[in-house]
Amino acid sequence: MFNDSEVLEGFKHGNQRVMHGFYKEHREPFLAFIQKSFSLDPDAASEVYGDSFTALYLNVRNGKLELPLKSSLKTYLFAIGRNHALKKFRKRKEVYVEHLPEKGEGPAVESALEQQETIALVESLLQKMGEGCQKVLRMFYIEEEDFKSIAAALGVDKPASLRKKKFDCLKKMRKLLP
């Protein structure tokens, strides 16, 4: 599949083929590792994987992980997963310690829970907004629709007007931020 520098480049540009390839490549070993380490059921392990992948992606996008890497991206991913599972399932006893990536990989592997909190915060802010703003922001930023498609879905005549609406909605959202 892709090497680490290709994955970094792909993540930076949101290349979905690269993202999907990386996700698929490490899914099985990650799930086996996390299920065995924390005695999780498959659904919980899948959730940890999704959260960890998202955190790794955001760390790359936000410039926290750049070449040259101290470890492979796989190691970062597994370390994020381990730390995330430790925090998420504090009450569970870690039963398997062999082959665990080292702790202390820096801020990039410490932030999965914080990233999830940021996502939850934005989701909760969206819920507090009017229906129009919710749809525009969700379709543009989360579903990656262009203004033409959003206009068609919302029955708006002028797609260009949605650009201004998007920024107005963002400002409203900013006001709601604690």
Added chain:
Amino acid sequence: MNQDYDIEKIEAFILEEMQPDERAAFQQEINNDETLREEVSAFRQILTGFEGAKVKNMTRQWESEFKTNKQQRTATVRPINMFRRRAIAAAVALLVLATGWWVGTSGVTDDALYATHYSDDSAYENIKSGGEGTASPLQQGYDAYKNGDYEAAIQFFTGVAMDDEYYNTAQFMLGHAKMQKGDFDGALGHVSVLGAGDDIRYRDEAQWMTVLCFLKSGDEKGAKATLNSIISDDRNPNQKRGKELYNSLTSIWRQVSF
């Protein structure tokens, strides 16, 4: 919060969509204005949340696809004891039939079609026009490719930066090198982008390579969709062989070969 701040500018800064000089000037503004700094930080948090929500949605969708595929595979291999004997008999009959039809079908398998339709002549044309025997900046990669050391070629061409004038050439060579290595998913990452791009030096051939990579990756749907795009484009030099390949993919022999 100061309402006068230009939110479009803040978003462009966070998403790294500014020109370098504009970015440097805005960075200076941020350094000198604590309130602006707080605004940028707040919007960064919001945009990070959106980006995370987007990726989380993707991973949920992928998970759902993985689970569906797994269920389908399980259902396919589940034994049905009561029909076992008949199934074995049917399998033997099918085997005999398949052996008889092998001659007819062997020319339309993915491997056979790939062998017929893939050639790396375009890689060698590239090497030649890139200055074989002269001091081309990509010479090291070209040499590795010519020597069949595709791993070294991949390593070299991967190091060509996006802002390098030879970037597309390197991507094209990466596509060939990965196809030679049998890494068709990896090759797709390069040729599909070039095939959809506007660099006319590589667009048509990369599109053709995309079809073949899809085929070898087991994604016949993707191969057909790309072929349709080639066939419907009258200026495409691969239109004729595109039709031939499409006919092979839809031929009765291929239907009975799977």
